[in-house]
Amino acid sequence: MFNKRTEVAKVLNDGQPGEEMIVMGWVRTFRNNQFIALNDGSTNINLQVVAPLGKFEDALLRRLNTGTAIRATGKVVASPGKGQRVELVADQIDILGDSDAEKYPLQPKKHSLEFLREIAHLRFRTNTFASVFRVRSIVAYAIHKFFVDKGFVYLHAPIITASDAEGAGETFHVTNFDLANVPKDEHGKVDFKEDFFGRSANLTVSGQLEAELAATALGNVYTFGPTFRAENSNTARHLAEFWMIEPEMAFYDLEDNMDLAEAFIKYIIRYALTHCPDDMAFLANRLAEEEKQKPQQERSEMGLVEKLQFVIDNNFERITYTEAIDILKNSNHNKKKKFQYPVNEWGIDLQSEHERYLVEKHFKKPVILYNYPKEIKAFYMRQNEDGRTVAAMDILAPGIGEIVGGSQREERLDQLQSRMKEMGISEEELFWYLDIRRFGTVPHAGFGLGFERMVQFITGMTNIRDVIPFPRYPKNVEF
RNA sequence: UCCUCCUUAGCUCAGUUGGUUAGAGCAUCUGACUGUUAAUCAGGGGGUCGUUGGUUCAAGUCCAACAGGAGGAGCCA
Numbered sequence: 343m344f345n346k347r348t349e350v351a352k353v354l355n356d357g358q359p360g361e362e363m364i365v366m367g368w369v370r371t372f373r374n375n376q377f378i379a380l381n382d383g384s385t386n387i388n389l390q391v392v393a394p395l396g397k398f399e400d401a402l403l404r405r406l407n408t409g410t411a412i413r414a415t416g417k418v419v420a421s422p423g424k425g426q427r428v429e430l431v432a433d434q435i436d437i438l439g440d441s442d443a444e445k446y447p448l449q450p451k452k453h454s455l456e457f458l459r460e461i462a463h464l465r466f467r468t469n470t471f472a473s474v475f476r477v478r479s480i481v482a483y484a485i486h487k488f489f490v491d492k493g494f495v496y497l498h499a500p501i502i503t504a505s506d507a508e509g510a511g512e513t514f515h516v517t518n519f520d521l522a523n524v525p526k527d528e529h530g531k532v533d534f535k536e537d538f539f540g541r542s543a544n545l546t547v548s549g550q551l552e553a554e555l556a557a558t559a560l561g562n563v564y565t566f567g568p569t570f571r572a573e574n575s576n577t578a579r580h581l582a583e584f585w586m587i588e589p590e591m592a593f594y595d596l597e598d599n600m601d602l603a604e605a606f607i608k609y610i611i612r613y614a615l616t617h618c619p620d621d622m623a624f625l626a627n628r629l630a631e632e633e634k635q636k637p638q639q640e641r642s643e644m645g646l647v648e649k650l651q652f653v654i655d656n657n658f659e660r661i662t663y664t665e666a667i668d669i670l671k672n673s674n675h676n677k678k679k680k681f682q683y684p685v686n687e688w689g690i691d692l693q694s695e696h697e698r699y700l701v702e703k704h705f706k707k708p709v710i711l712y713n714y715p716k717e718i719k720a721f722y723m724r725q726n727e728d729g730r731t732v733a734a735m736d737i738l739a740p741g742i743g744e745i746v747g748g749s750q751r752e753e754r755l756d757q758l759q760s761r762m763k764e765m766g767i768s769e770e771e772l773f774w775y776l777d778i779r780r781f782g783t784v785p786h787a788g789f790g791l792g793f794e795r796m797v798q799f800i801t802g803m804t805n806i807r808d809v810i811p812f813p814r815y816p817k818n819v820e821f
Numbered sequence: 822u823c824c825u826c827c828u829u830a831g832c833u834c835a836g837u838u839g840g841u842u843a844g845a846g847c848a849u850c851u852g853a854c855u856g857u858u859a860a861u862c863a864g865g866g867g868g869u870c871g872u873u874g875g876u877u878c879a880a881g882u883c884c885a886a887c888a889g890g891a892g893g894a895g896c897c898a
Binding site: 408580693 | 832888891
């Protein structure tokens, strides 16, 4: 019975006058006592279901509130009204689920994103979030398609790990201790020998190290899974639980790595544009409306779809860290002391304002920065000949900041060991990581891409909490 | 975690130098109208002014702490 329904998107696209159909969905508005705007999540465009005057009981019509779930059976007709090609004239309307108009929080009007975040269980029913999550789904699919088509192996890195040696941020502990009664050893410290895993465990902050193990046997692999950081970050681009894609490729150097990352980003953007044209148009329009509220100089020059097309059509700018420092140091912005953190010497870590200047003011397109000072990067990155930089690369996107971070990995055992010693990282704990260099080591490289940041970039949503169904961040695990 | 700003009706917001009974639009309810596109028109209901404490004859308005939110920063993806 239920599987005989036709999706609204299909009715709107293919429905021919005279066809009998069953549609099901939720009432968005009920106008003029006869026009139901019906939405079933297949598209943001509503199907107009017509309840001819006098055909239905008043008691039924009064229940057609915003949010009510209905089934309508009827005939497709060419619409005499403006705004839609076809509509459905109902022979029968059944209420599947009532919605009390006085209590239902969503109204046929604009709501703020902040308000909708507080009712995240209902926000899927708005056009904006329906579009965002359809696009998110397509982007996830495009990611798998890109790698699988290239022969990459999809690797499931563990969610629970024991290694916290990587230093990629604060971890969430995993334990089954009774927290009111934690076992202690003779020194009064927590006795993890008593814990489930017999040692301290935590949620993964990255699948990279495990991906390297697989890459040095399978060739090219990628991970795509949830990642957890217990950082107290309160920003529009951080989450405590987010999804990350981490490809890792044997026999790749830094340049190969940059080529792949750039092709990858362009591929998934193109995929979203070609497979979600209606949603992208809706999101572009939404963003344009939002920008109208801003002062002129803060508005972006391009619309969302234009901006994405521009990214696809142009090469990313590739410059070394050293060149970036020169550009920043000699910029009028720096000379006029407009940076909160002035740029005067080689070796500083770039601040958000510096990255934004390079991407949004100077180059006005995505920028790949590479060959960073080794002091500001992780232990596993390959040391360059100059003795002071490592083969790292970050991709910076306009409006989002760092979207990709990657590097060629240090495959030489001696260099890796000396770097670990300098940074105080235990060789014992990471014996398995070093074993890869002991037996048949090869040059290899990889990168990490923040999935939500990518979805933000594609959908134009400015807050990362609005591109994941149920965002987790400090003081928030509702729903 | 730090800095700045915000919190008034279901939602979005006004509310003057502290001074009677706190307003508007939308939503909701009632009625009218009926080919409407967030329908339109008329009328009604709806508020512990984020919480706690303080100053004052008097606090939505001033002060403090706390909570939540926004923007920026740090950490990063």
